[in-house]
Amino acid sequence: MVTINDIADKAGVSRTTVSRVLNESGYVSEDARKRVLRIIEETGYRPSEQAKSLRLKRTKVIGVVLPKLFTETSSRMANGLDDVFQQNGYQMLLASSNLDHEQERRQLQLLESRRVDGIILTATNRDDELLHTLRDIRVPVVALGQDLPEVSSVYFDDYHAAVELAEHMVQSGRSRIGFIGVDESDYAVGVLRRQGFLDTMNKHGLEVRPEWMQTADFTIECGRAAFEQMTTSTTELPDAVLAVTDRLAVGAMQAAKEKGLQVPQDIGFAGIGATDMSQYVTPALTTVDYKYEEAGREAAAMLLRSLKQPNVEKSRMGYGLLKRDSLSY
């Protein structure tokens, strides 16, 4: 690999001069500049960002921790992140935690040892251990998707989104509403959305049978299975189901259709996330639009800010209810 020294030698100047024309800093005679530029062209020399970083103590690289590399959700957030980072000359180094809390911490440490300038953390949990690791790391971090105490965060209003969605279901005339959630270790999705649902049901004095409360993983298949569970053990069927993600809702709705139930006449469905798919299933799925790209952009911008001026910011993103055919008569 050709280095700055090779260029200096061939051009008959010192490497300082080469560095000057490279960075357009300081004075360089037109003559010397020309020679250097020509040699660079000839050799295809490419300055080592690596060496530069060591010297400059900044890498122009942002570490991005994702729970499950690429689901539609994280993809959309990543797209938003990239918009802003690319614009500002940063690249993203990926680290996936595979939903493993232990590995999540390891990845953070690995990113630290790579000396990334900052980290975007798409966490799913808020363990003490994670928070502890976060405190130890001397790299600016912005959490995306969860509100982490004492850490800059861009998150969604999961509680109120669930409330509004449940409210809408009730207003649409549903009363026997089932729920498909996920494990509580995911605070935003597992706890807050469930809480919003339960509080709303309570407020309206609506019964929530235990068998109508299901917990699943994030897959379509699990949505289907959860619906089976919900409907086998009882004679009275729910007249609607709120699932905490679109995929879960799609799976459940599919199961219902296969059972011969009419959607939305016999039973209605709603999800959260406004995935691509939600619009094209039949009937189209009522859901909550979370503006993931925008959240990504916001998180990136926030991180960039904290690179200049260390601070802790919080930003709660808005959302929009998309009323579609899976729920309306």
Added chain:
Amino acid sequence: MVTINDIADKAGVSRTTVSRVLNESGYVSEDARKRVLRIIEETGYRPSEQAKSLRLKRTKVIGVVLPKLFTETSSRMANGLDDVFQQNGYQMLLASSNLDHEQERRQLQLLESRRVDGIILTATNRDDELLHTLRDIRVPVVALGQDLPEVSSVYFDDYHAAVELAEHMVQSGRSRIGFIGVDESDYAVGVLRRQGFLDTMNKHGLEVRPEWMQTADFTIECGRAAFEQMTTSTTELPDAVLAVTDRLAVGAMQAAKEKGLQVPQDIGFAGIGATDMSQYVTPALTTVDYKYEEAGREAAAMLLRSLKQPNVEKSRMGYGLLKRDSLSY
């Protein structure tokens, strides 16, 4: 940031010794090792991968160039890549070309200057300029999704996939088949799939009206628009449509349904890609499963091989036809 020198000082040894305990190389007295380890623990010292890379001339980072950061297709390939890279201690540095050929080359050069150990290139085109840039770069490259001349490639059998799909449509009794393709600058998707379709139609002596051949972008909306185009300008409707991607097919099918056409009775649809969505639209979409994750794993493994032993390998991935309700009576 605490460095190896700080550790050495506080532990009362030279940095050589610290390096030795870090890498478990050479002899170190139990006493010294204990002291060093303790100091490291206390200070939270994390060796700089950056400095290490400069010294060792390897970064353990792989550059990944994606056309449009994260679509479902690239996400699935990225997941496959990550499987293998993570397993082998490599991290992925992202670079998106945003479908801009100029930027695609810049990204490659940027990755080179970052001294990534290798590059996975998810190209869409095969311009001479791109191939030229590829030749200049002194970094092992594996192309993913396109077969690039003189470059290691993992690609799909686009031509035969299109042939088999078209053949299946004909066998199902369709004869007036429309086509929704994409721009020819994308060789695999734009040229090969179209060719496969046309050859098959020709072989069966089936007419392909000019207005039945549409070109679109990669969005669902464009699929819808293409179908409108296809059906406004003529009185005779096609009895089936082959779209080069699932999204295009979904858009077109949606448009047909809105027009009051019965699918698959009046008109059938087929796509390529086996996206998540394809299975949950109504009727379920006939499509070709491309095994993107596996392609990603294969590409990663191939790159890893060429890091040890420079070479040019080619691997054509298999595919599977998924016959579903969008085409069968």
Added chain:
DNA sequence: CTGTTAGCGCATTCAG
């Protein structure tokens, strides 16, 4: 306008 010197954080000879 230009070159000399120094050092970023680390691993690796080569002598003890």
Added chain:
DNA sequence: CTGAATGCGCTAACAG
């Protein structure tokens, strides 16, 4: 078993 010296490729005083 350990340390001193060297250099990876680059930028930044500082002194001409």
